[in-house]
Amino acid sequence: MKRMLSLILALMLGAAFAGAFAQEELSEYSQAIDLSVDYPIFTQDDISFPLVEEPIAISVMFPRSANHAEDFSDIWWTQHVAELTGITFDFTLIESDVWEERKNLAFVSGDYPEMFFTGITSSDELTYGYEGKLLDLKPLIEQYAPNIVELYKAFPDVVKGTMHENGAIYVLPMISYAPRSSNPSCILVNSDWLEAVGQEIPTDTESLYQLLKAFKEQDPNGNGEADEIPTTLRATDATGNPINDYILYAFGFTDMTNDVIDGQYVFVPAQENYRAYVEYMHRLYSEGLLDADYFTQDTMEMEAKLADERVGVTTNSMTALVEDYENYIAVPALTSPVHTEAVWPMTSINYQRDVACMALTDKCSEEAAIAAIKFANYLVTTEGSLAARLGPSQAESDAGYGYTYESIENKHAYGATRAYPEEYSSYYNFRMSQTPMNLPAYINPLVDDVVVGSDDKNNWTTTLWADSGIYDVSRPIFDLQCTFTEDEQTDLAYYQELIGYATSARAKFITGEVELNDETWADYLSDLEAYGLSDYSALCQTAYERYLSLPDTIG
Ligand SMILES: [Ca+2]
Numbered sequence: 001m002k003r004m005l006s007l008i009l010a011l012m013l014g015a016a017f018a019g020a021f022a023q024e025e026l027s028e029y030s031q032a033i034d035l036s037v038d039y040p041i042f043t044q045d046d047i048s049f050p051l052v053e054e055p056i057a058i059s060v061m062f063p064r065s066a067n068h069a070e071d072f073s074d075i076w077w078t079q080h081v082a083e084l085t086g087i088t089f090d091f092t093l094i095e096s097d098v099w100e101e102r103k104n105l106a107f108v109s110g111d112y113p114e115m116f117f118t119g120i121t122s123s124d125e126l127t128y129g130y131e132g133k134l135l136d137l138k139p140l141i142e143q144y145a146p147n148i149v150e151l152y153k154a155f156p157d158v159v160k161g162t163m164h165e166n167g168a169i170y171v172l173p174m175i176s177y178a179p180r181s182s183n184p185s186c187i188l189v190n191s192d193w194l195e196a197v198g199q200e201i202p203t204d205t206e207s208l209y210q211l212l213k214a215f216k217e218q219d220p221n222g223n224g225e226a227d228e229i230p231t232t233l234r235a236t237d238a239t240g241n242p243i244n245d246y247i248l249y250a251f252g253f254t255d256m257t258n259d260v261i262d263g264q265y266v267f268v269p270a271q272e273n274y275r276a277y278v279e280y281m282h283r284l285y286s287e288g289l290l291d292a293d294y295f296t297q298d299t300m301e302m303e304a305k306l307a308d309e310r311v312g313v314t315t316n317s318m319t320a321l322v323e324d325y326e327n328y329i330a331v332p333a334l335t336s337p338v339h340t341e342a343v344w345p346m347t348s349i350n351y352q353r354d355v356a357c358m359a360l361t362d363k364c365s366e367e368a369a370i371a372a373i374k375f376a377n378y379l380v381t382t383e384g385s386l387a388a389r390l391g392p393s394q395a396e397s398d399a400g401y402g403y404t405y406e407s408i409e410n411k412h413a414y415g416a417t418r419a420y421p422e423e424y425s426s427y428y429n430f431r432m433s434q435t436p437m438n439l440p441a442y443i444n445p446l447v448d449d450v451v452v453g454s455d456d457k458n459n460w461t462t463t464l465w466a467d468s469g470i471y472d473v474s475r476p477i478f479d480l481q482c483t484f485t486e487d488e489q490t491d492l493a494y495y496q497e498l499i500g501y502a503t504s505a506r507a508k509f510i511t512g513e514v515e516l517n518d519e520t521w522a523d524y525l526s527d528l529e530a531y532g533l534s535d536y537s538a539l540c541q542t543a544y545e546r547y548l549s550l551p552d553t554i555g
Contacts, residue, residue, distance in 0.1 A: 039177045039444055040154050041410050042147045044383040050086030051374040057088045058368050059113040061106060063099040067432035076392050077435035085378060087371055089115075091436075107133060114368055116359045118438040120171055126486045128361075129170040135360040135369060136168035138554055144370055145377035149554070151175055151442060155350040156552035161480065162353070163550060172376055173353035176443040179471045180452070180461075182346050185315045186468035187246045187331035193220035193228075193312050194329075201329070205250050205280055205336040208313070212289040215312040231284070231313040232291035232302055235507060242503050244345065246315050247284075251277040252339035254346075257499055258478035258540060265478070265541040269502035270528055275521055276338045281510045295507055319457035326460060330468035346474035358440045376440060382410065385441035389451055391434025394419060401430065405450045413446050416453030427455055482543035483550065491539060498531035 062072070069075045072091040082088045092113060094102045099119055106112040107128055120134070128134045141148050152159050155175060163169050176182075189201060189211075197214035200207070212230035214220070220228060233245045242256040251273045253259050259266050268274050284290035291311075293301065305311055307321040318325040333342035358376055360369055378384045386393070392402040405416040420430035431437065441447070452458045465471070484492065505524050508514040 037177075040147075040150045041444060041446070042150075042381040042442070043410065044378070044381045047378055047381065049084055051378065052086040052367075052371050055082075055086045055088065056368060056371050057090050058115050058372060059090045059092065059363070060115045060117060061092045061094060061103065061113040061119075062117060062436060063096040063119045063438075064093040065096045065432075067429050068093070068436070069433050072436060075434055075436075076397070077387060080387060080392070080396070081375075085375060087375055112361055112363065114361055114364045115372055116357075116361075117436060117440065118356045118358075120357050120359045122353075122483075123489060125164070125170040125359075126484075126489065129164065129168060130166070130486070133361055134170045135362060135364065136170065137172060137358075137360065137373065138163075138167070138169045140360075140369060140373040141169070141172075141376075142554065144373045147377045147380045147442075148172065151380060152554050157349045157480075158351045159554055160547065160550050160552045161349070161351060163554070164483075165485075165546070165550070169554070171353060171357035171359045172440045173351040174356040174438075174440050174443065175351050175380065176348070176448075177350060178443050178445060178448040180448070180465055181352055181443065182348050182350075183344060183465065183470050183474055184347050185317065186344075186465050186470050187313065187315055187334070188318060188328040188464070189313050189331050190220070190309070190311070191327055191329045196220035196222065201331050202334065203332060204334050205247070208247075208250075208334060209280075209284070209289070212284065212313065213287070216287075216289055220312070221309070227310060229291050229305055229311045230289045232297075232305055232311050233294055234297060234299070234302060235295045235510075236503060238298070240500065240503065242499070242506070246334070247281065248274075248277055249343050249345065250334035250336040250339065251280075252336075252341075252343055253277075254343060254475050254477045255479075257502070260476075260478050260481055260544060265537060265544050267528075267533055267537050267540075269499075269506070270525060270533060273338050275516070276336065278506055278509045279516055280336070282512060282516065285510050286512055295511075317461055319461055325457065328464075330464040332469045333473050342469075342473040344470040344474045346476045346480070349476055349480055356438045356440045379440060380442035382444065382446060385443065385447045386450060388435055388439040388441040389431070389437060389443070389447065390454070391431050402434075403450055403454045405453070407446060411444075411446055413449035413453060416450045418454035478540070478544070482540065482547050484543050488539055488543060495532055495536045495539075498528065498533060498536055501527060501531050 072078050072089070072093065078089055078091070103119060103124075112133070125134065129136075155177070158173065158175055159169075162171055162173060193215055194201065194211075197211070197218045197220050199211050199214055202208040202211050215228050215230040216226070219226065233247075234243050237243055244254075244256050248256060252261075253268050253271075253274065255268060257268055259268050281290065285294065291297070291305075303316070303321060306314060306316055306318065309322060313331070314328075318328045333344040335342050358372075360372055364372065379388060386403075390403050394400050394402045394404050396402060399421070401420050403416060403418045405413040407413055418427045420427050424430040424433065443451075452462050505514070505527070509516045514520055
């Protein structure tokens with residue numbers, strides 16, 4: 001019925017606007033998606049409900065974050081899907097900061113649930129999959145989930161990224177054909193400051209240097225004090241691992257440690273272009289153009305400076321930090337004298353397993369496993385995915401809260417709106433109170449348009465990303481192009497010392513504690529070798545070649 005209505009609506013509108021309206025009425029973001037690519041669309045009408053003959057309950061362990069409801073038993077989504085499908089999910093919520101510990105304890109003690117919707121790592125797959133605690137989903141999908149079979153055909157990298165050498169598939173990740181999901185962020189510059197110093201948007205490391213210097217010296221915020229921080233970054237995360245930054249990308253790398261260039265694994269900290277990056281960072285640091293707290297600040301401290309509008313160039317999203325976030329405009333990926341072709345990391349390819357990855361365990365009866373896979377087949381429909389990501393539409397909510405949209409040929413949305421109760425500080429927080437959200441949905445452009453179009457800040461951010469041109473210069477990161485065996489994972493832990501040494505040497509070169517010259521660089525390279533550079537690189541090359549040889553179809 002619903003499908004019929006939207007079809008009639010599309011026909012009516014199409015007639016009224018003489019067909020040409022579709023492209024114009026789409027959000028700017030939607031227009032950035034390659035609409036010529038044919039991608040599958042599934043609707044709820046093609047599934048017969050309920051999914052089970054008798055109502056069934058399935059136990060789920062789930063990491064709860066701060067914005068989630070305290071209890072999932074009575075939230076809109078749980079009740080909606082129980083009514084529709086006959087499956088009631090019985091959630092045990094674990095606070096997300098103790099998730100890893102509690103999950104592993106559950107597996108080791110034998111007291112684990114029938115199902116997970118998120119929070120299963122690739123290391124868990126190797127351990128608990130090969131132990132038989134996680135079920136191989138492949139035969140279930142082939143028999144009971146035709147939508148997912150079709151998605152695997154459309155997005156072969158999902159198969160390549162989740163199928164093991166033994167042929168098993170232990171998780172179904174969130175599948176996302178949406179450019180904004182594939183890149184982490186873009187570079188932003190304060191446009192008022194840009195105007196104040198009379199410079200153009202930078203395009204390479206030299207024009208960036210000139211801009212940062214002007215921000216430092218010319219009082220762009222006009223308060224008479226030299227309080228501007230030209231750019232701010234963090235060197236390492238809380239566990240001491242290096243954090244990637246937009247300046248590194250200008251030197252041709254997608255990651256501070258690992259990269260694949262022309263089909264060959266490279267250990268980034270041993271490359272000549274990386275040396276040029278470190279020299280450039282030293283120049284910024286020693287001239288006060290890079291935040292002096294680069295090595296010490298945590299996320300909170302950095303965000304406080306951004307919220308204070310003391311920073312000129314950043315890759316942080318500003319929408320949550322300042323009122324006038326539209327003042328921060330997109331900068332394209334930069335080039336440098338040693339790398340004249342722009343590069344930006346692609347951090348996911350058509351799937352996002354860190355957001356969601358459904359797994360079933362050997363606690364499932366055959367009946368429960370079949371019900372769960374049929375449920376996954378429903379979750380990837382447009383209706384199922386919208387319900388999972390957004391909660392109710394206004395028509396589905398008793399109080400009229402939720403989203404609305406119109407669709408064009410079931411493929412693209414326009415006119416997306418939303419309404420939510422005053423007690424929620426944002427629509428996002430309302431959504432999080434209505435649904436677990438981290439569920440293996442299928443984010444096609446229509447679903448993504450409704451999510452983005454119903455949120456001004458999200459809309460702004462995604463428009464910036466499209467403006468920056470990063471989608472055109474993205475290259476997949478190494479992490480998306482490797483699979484490790486359990487033994488190799490053990491070895492990887494050993495090589496943390498190699499990465500740790502490179503990180504500490506970088507700090508010394510950037511601060512100038514050790515002068516970077518041919519002699520100290522040669523010493524540094526021989527130290528890397530002593531820490532196992534060649535062996536580590538060989539291991540990574542093997543993992544990369546294994547990935548290449550994996551099948552990309554389930555047949
Ligand atoms: Ca100032």
